Amino acid sequence: GPLTCRELFQLQGDTVTLDTAAARRFFHGEVRQRLGLMFTHLLRELVADIAEFKFTWLNPHAAHELPSSSAFTDYPANLDLSLADLDFLFLRVLSPLLEVNLSVLHPSPLETELLETFDAHTRSPEQRLRLEANLKGAIARLQGIFLEEYSTTYLPTLATENSLFAQIALNLLHLQNVINTLYTDPTLALAPTLPFQDLLIIFVSTYCSGDSYAEFWQIDTVLDDYCIPCWLALHTL
Template sequence: MQIFFCIDYQDGQLRDLTLWNQLMPEEQVQVREFLDSLKQFNFGLFQRFPVFGPCLPQRLDHAWCAQLAESIDRPTTDVIQSLIRAVGIVPTSKAEAFLLHDIWGHHWQLMLTQFESDYALLTTCGEGLRAGETAYTDDGPLACRELFEWVTDAVKLDEAKARQFFHGEVRQRLGLLFTHLIGEMVADVAEFKFVWDCPQSADQLLSSSLFKAEPTKLDLSLADVDFLFLRVLQPLLEVHVSVLEEGELETELLADWAELGYPVDSLELRTSLKQAIVHLYQVFLQEYNRTYLPTMMGEMGLFTQMVSNLLYLQNAINSLYTDVTAQTDSGLPFQDLLIVFIGCYCSSDSFAEFWAIDDVLAGYFLPCWYHLQAVTTA
């Protein structure tokens, strides 16, 4: 169900110089551009969970996909979706660093967790703010269009609602980030099973982590946090307002009001709307600086709490995975059940469950494990 192509390349070119030099200059340019594209990040990669590979629908032979779909009596779209999720490319020299992680670590998540829906939403996190964007707050859903009020041919921002919307939207976006953190973490643990089962061959498993002898990899998790934290929040913090043209948010709000019969053609109104949108982002930035600034200095904000909780969780998993319980020959796969439990538990509301999973392992997983063990050995 997964297809990996190992290509012997490094620094944007084939390592076999004889083969590389046989290529025409324009062919070398094409190969270099393709290889460089493999390391470029975009949110669209998350649509291709669990491989996050380079296979795009437009690059597929759709006639061949249709023929294959007909032979297995499935819609062509199913075949295309399966392929873009299944095909990966790795450099041959680093194959051992990727293949176990991707094959053992990620593919089961597609079938046994609800991560797929979160990754689909994560795909949209780089898009600009829309009028219909809805944050789920303590008082219920709140759409972005509800933050703006029409007051006698002018637009006013409801600051209280704006703050409420911001915190709700940030929690949703960070919940998607937590899904990715948990998904990568349990994939690391699944990869570690090779080291656990075959310690004599552990040196053959390449790793970029400093924690190769531990199930979880704190340094890789922190790198993911550092890379994605601001990226998922960026559309809430970057304002793009021009006096020469209207942005998507402006266009949608004006269309809403025009449909209600409000006069939306006056320059004064449109300028007022731009000011209200700038004001919105000022409120967002104030709340971001107050609560979500990604720093370990000063008061303990959410970022510090997130890193601390990640450390607690990884310590708990490391202890459980290597505990004597895991070495008992009961016929039950303790370590496999552990990572499946974590993946399933954290795949319905990752923002809420991320903070509690270490306590849940102690309060629910272990008692259930001992009960299961007692039942199966009775």
């Protein structure tokens, strides 16, 4: 099951040790969970872009009533807006993991919780001071590991080959290419009683409702493998 932060620290006497392997697993698990929430937002904005395009497509005379801030108004999905959202959100969802404030005067919320878990109140004043200092050192090592993993895998740059940030941007590009191709394909818009475009919007908005992190990487393929066959099957009913 998922690790808790408490499980990363072991207490022996007044010494606090950090399980470094578990710390790395914990960091990647937390990042995955937080990025999953970000992916949900990116897809929600993508669906909103498609809905706006549908309005202007069906009501060109009223397009001025729903102006777009994208430079690519001829397409349903707008990569420039998605990349702007990605750039804005990426560090903001990760920063709580990377920002640790340690002070010799004031314990952080994490320190307070761990000291309570370690029954620090039962120790002598000298033992408690030693425990508090050792705990701060262990938390500092934890932050160092988090920063190492961030620097290796999660830097928000497109220049690094193994950057997850670049992989997310590339996956957004693939997804939007698929959506733009399918949404504007005239051969898929021949059934007014069952509009393919509406099914596409519903499919995208509901697909990533479970494990949004894992499903984000698959949705462009799933659209091709399942959305079109689903529409064709419904069309024959």
